[in-house]
Amino acid sequence: MINFLPSVVSRSQSSKLMSLFVPIIAVILTLMTGSIIFSLMGFNPIFALHTFFISPISSAYGISELLVKATPLALIAIGLAFCFKNNLYNIGAEGQLTMGAIFGGGVGIFFHDTNGFWLLPLMIIAGAIGGALWGLIPALLKTKFNTNEILTSLMLVYVALLILDYLVVGPWKDPQGYSFPKTRSFSDSGRMPLLFSGLRIHFGLFITLFLIFFSWFIFTKTIFGFQLKVSGFSPSAARYAGFNQNRLVYLAFAICGSFAGIAGLAEVSGPIGLLYRDISPNYGFTAIIVAFLGRLHPIGIIFASLVIALTYLGAEDAQLFMQIPAAVGFVFQGLVLFYLLGADFLVNYKLEFRKNK
């Protein structure tokens, strides 16, 4: 008799080639499912996909907006790669981003009437420190008390958001702002320089590209990168090799936190220009999808950040030109992740229909 529930069997050897293709397969399956959804909604799927994925980036402004959206996602995702490669599930990048924006933005607010070339670098450093300190809290709790970093890093997101709330409603509130919850604007030298006039893409793009290159260098050319990889694959092997596990945990969280912190600062000193409560559209959480979609690889993360950023822009165009609800954009993000995880699973495992004994 055949058992209709298949059992899951680990593949003795998973195809290296297939695992490289998984993200591409996931994107193709997403597009196919998307066309079916659009057809069911009564739209021409080709027109819909064009509106969703091509029309948003068919102008210089559109491409600039894509980069504005992709920059923080890529920067946070590459930072997360340091943690994820080492099997440290830092879910709290959103909090580290917020803390970076608070520290860096705090400097900007303190010097709101001062101009000087030193201001922006100082804000960036402060942002990195803020993010790193916030990232080190779950690292410390993990190494000292063996707490679960998923829970602590996630909970610290809400703490960071509440601290930002407190600051913009209270002590940092704009004195001329009719008690609306927002701070003063940063001075001009506290803003990220724009790369082209009329477009919002700013210097943060270069910082991100530099840090991605820097990360690639660490991953592939340094002992620290090698240690991260080994300790991720096999913690016991890493222990036998004499790697200092705690040091790896601290470093991974500090790097990840500082990258997220810089992303937060770049967002507030780039397109925003002041602090208020709602500075990030959940970049810290979306970056988790980006990191996995990009296979924790620098080049992969760049592409993944562009794909995910496009789903946001596309959702707006679809609303505008086709009156499709905003939620469709989230459906696409969900589909990508679903197919990615599903395909990933099938690369490493297979389903077997076996006869009952």
Next chain:
Amino acid sequence: MIKIFKYLFVISTFSIFAFSNAIADPKKVGFIYIGPPGDHGWTYMHDVGRIHAERMLGDSISTTYIEGVPENADAVRAIRKLAASGHDLIFTTSFNYMDQTLEVAKEFPNVKFEHATGYKRADNVSTYSARFYEGRTIIGHIAGKMSKTNTVGYIASFPIPEVIRGINAFYLAASKVNPDIKIKIIWVFTWYDPGKEADAANTLINQGADIIVQHTDTFAPCQAAEKAGVMAFGQASNQEEFCPNAHLTAIEDIWGPYYAERAKAVVEGTWTSQDTWDGMAEGMVVMSPYNSKLMPADLIQEAINMEIAIKDGTLHPFAGPIYNQAGELVVPEGQNADDGMLAGMSFYVQGIDGEIPQ
């Protein structure tokens, strides 16, 4: 002769072309929404207003909207997208789109913008809001008479003047008819979050509130009140269908006539930047039908009389004497708070417990 003919021909075809062009090209009016139109509150009423304007002006306008736009750097892109895709008039319908609206307006001087509930204007940016506090006075009066526990639960969004003004107007009217009335306030720091709004309502009910008042966007608080068997006021739209046994009345925001008027001004080329702050007299704030299953007939009559008095100016929600929490006289007897004080209101009146989040 032939030359003149030719000339006339060119002119006539040209004018026919220009004329048909004017008919074929409706003005495009765009809306930015913070929530989905299905919230049956704030955004829903803006959408009702949009549809009203479209019906009133027929083929001379066409409308679109983008929903669920976050109040951060993303808003610039959404607003700009409307401006860049040929929209002539753009309504941004939440307070925190203020700086973003001005940023895009600077880049598109020929596009007209209208920002709801803000205070920054430009040559091509108007602001508009409704005197919701006039409705708060009426529901305050009703709550003062209806509450058995003398405790009202108030779900507040952000500590901005609009919300604080509403709390004060409500309390002044409630305490006038019931000096023992207490108001418990929960700040939820969101406009649109049905879960959070319902949680706040339940907490307030557990603290003894038998009437729920809200300054957020959905009908979740009203539903929570219905479930717990207490009373509530709807917000922004008539929410009676969601909580028929709790709904006393609602303060409705009626944007349609304003949207139609402003769109018409754009069609006719007479649009200018202005600040509009209309209330019951102009029909921008309207009370939903009073629930006769819950309210005694004489109270309904009192509420209707108050509406009339507010409309003709004999009842002002902020008539002196008004004291602040420290006991200082802020509006002397015989005077009314002026629009300047109302627009920047950031203090509680005497009798309200607690502090504004600072």
